[in-house]
Amino acid sequence: MRMLGVLGGMGPLASAEFMRQLTLLTPAARDQDHVPAVLWSDPRVPDRTEARVHGGEDPLPALLRGIRALEAAGCGAIAIPCNTAHGWYAQMQAATDRPILHIVDAAAAALRRLGITGPVGLMGTTGTLAMRLYQERLGVECLTPDAETQASLVMPAVALVKANRVAEAYAPLAEVARGLRARGAAAVVLGCTEIPLGIAAGPELEFPVVDTIAALALASIGWARAELAGAAPGS
Amino acid sequence: MRMLGVLGGMGPLASAEFMRQLTLLTPAARDQDHVPAVLWSDPRVPDRTEARVHGGEDPLPALLRGIRALEAAGCGAIAIPCNTAHGWYAQMQAATDRPILHIVDAAAAALRRLGITGPVGLMGTTGTLAMRLYQERLGVECLTPDAETQASLVMPAVALVKANRVAEAYAPLAEVARGLRARGAAAVVLGCTEIPLGIAAGPELEFPVVDTIAALALASIGWARAELAGAAPGS
Numbered sequence: 001m002r003m004l005g006v007l008g009g010m011g012p013l014a015s016a017e018f019m020r021q022l023t024l025l026t027p028a029a030r031d032q033d034h035v036p037a038v039l040w041s042d043p044r045v046p047d048r049t050e051a052r053v054h055g056g057e058d059p060l061p062a063l064l065r066g067i068r069a070l071e072a073a074g075c076g077a078i079a080i081p082c083n084t085a086h087g088w089y090a091q092m093q094a095a096t097d098r099p100i101l102h103i104v105d106a107a108a109a110a111l112r113r114l115g116i117t118g119p120v121g122l123m124g125t126t127g128t129l130a131m132r133l134y135q136e137r138l139g140v141e142c143l144t145p146d147a148e149t150q151a152s153l154v155m156p157a158v159a160l161v162k163a164n165r166v167a168e169a170y171a172p173l174a175e176v177a178r179g180l181r182a183r184g185a186a187a188v189v190l191g192c193t194e195i196p197l198g199i200a201a202g203p204e205l206e207f208p209v210v211d212t213i214a215a216l217a218l219a220s221i222g223w224a225r226a227e228l229a230g231a232a233p234g235s
Numbered sequence: 236m237r238m239l240g241v242l243g244g245m246g247p248l249a250s251a252e253f254m255r256q257l258t259l260l261t262p263a264a265r266d267q268d269h270v271p272a273v274l275w276s277d278p279r280v281p282d283r284t285e286a287r288v289h290g291g292e293d294p295l296p297a298l299l300r301g302i303r304a305l306e307a308a309g310c311g312a313i314a315i316p317c318n319t320a321h322g323w324y325a326q327m328q329a330a331t332d333r334p335i336l337h338i339v340d341a342a343a344a345a346l347r348r349l350g351i352t353g354p355v356g357l358m359g360t361t362g363t364l365a366m367r368l369y370q371e372r373l374g375v376e377c378l379t380p381d382a383e384t385q386a387s388l389v390m391p392a393v394a395l396v397k398a399n400r401v402a403e404a405y406a407p408l409a410e411v412a413r414g415l416r417a418r419g420a421a422a423v424v425l426g427c428t429e430i431p432l433g434i435a436a437g438p439e440l441e442f443p444v445v446d447t448i449a450a451l452a453l454a455s456i457g458w459a460r461a462e463l464a465g466a467a468p469g470s
Contacts, residue, residue: 003277009266009269009271009272010266011258011266011269012254012257012258012266012269012270012272013255013258013259015254016251016252016254016255016257016258017251017255019247019250019251019254019274019276020248020251020252020255022247022251023246023247023248023251023399024248024399026399028397028398028399029397029398030282030394030397030398031244031245031246031247031278031279031280031282031397032278032279032282033278034244034246034247034278035247035278036244036276036277036278036279037244037247037274037276038273038274038275038276038304039254039272039273039274039276040273040308041254041271041272041273041274042238042271043266043267043268043269043270043271044266044267044271045266047265047266047267069273069308069309072307072308073275073304073307073308074304159265162263162264162265162266163263163264163265164258164259164261164263
């Protein structure tokens, strides 16, 4: 079977956690039962929110370099454990014939597994919210934090995770999630791959959340199973 | 700078943990400060202990395929978060001009940081012990479990980690480590990358241990720092 390609490094801790979930969520009795994968972990990709919201450097060339490398390594599909990078999904998918598993579709599948159809809270980078990546694809109404909460709690917490200060990210992230719950969210989608890392660093929240790292890992395992059976898209 | 190549998948959970340690041990304030890396995670590599001890399939061709892929991706050095695979170190290093960071040298550096010169306990696969990978390179006397302990506790615990049953691996591994300590080990070297995963799943041991995943991550960060300064071996 062809290997799964993982376009990562955005951030690198989220990519490592994706590889961990890909392993732990695979039914396996020995090494040889696990999903073969290549992780291109390039943390030098220009910041995605900076590019979209503040006119920073375009990340697309770096993203396409990663995709070319994963193609060259023989990967049969690509997963990208960074939500904000999906703002360039159309351009990336247009540049390769390998299917790119969309993280928002993976989150939607997770909500279906939870049986949730009502409004959900959406936590993500300011870039992800501004690009309406979830609002226009998830198929479920999204409640989002206000701009002040986004600037004072969510973005600083994401930066803490990227700076390896994971434990400190829990309190601000949990506060935002609880605020969304109080506004009527049936579940909260952790739509930035740094956020589940911060949320996992403290006591479990008292309502359902969707970990987009785990959701994308499950979608990837589904691809690998189909690939092994000779039925994967792109095979 | 060139990327770090990681020849992994042996097992995949240890590779994910290596990527996590590579990230957490790097002083970083943002994504762009982290070490760019490519992980070739191929869990299909034939079992290394089977090959050495029971005449199983030779893993060298699969290892060399991974090295070729990492070279093609432009990696400047290679780290292999699997101790037993180092039984093929000479053949792998002969096949590439990129330096392969030796995991036993990384463990020796960790012992120096701890100030330990006395005998150490050595836990590893039966293949690693039989090939005397540590005994002939570490520079410190190694106490090893007897064959019965190896067969009844160590190897089953390593298999549990590879099968995602990590928590169950703690008790047998802690028992073996304590037995080595009782025989006079100043520290215990966890010389199989599944073993620190099992040991981390329970209460901390009451004596120093060397986590060879973290040790190899630190050696890799050292390479990356030198590479960034234009002074890495192979640059």
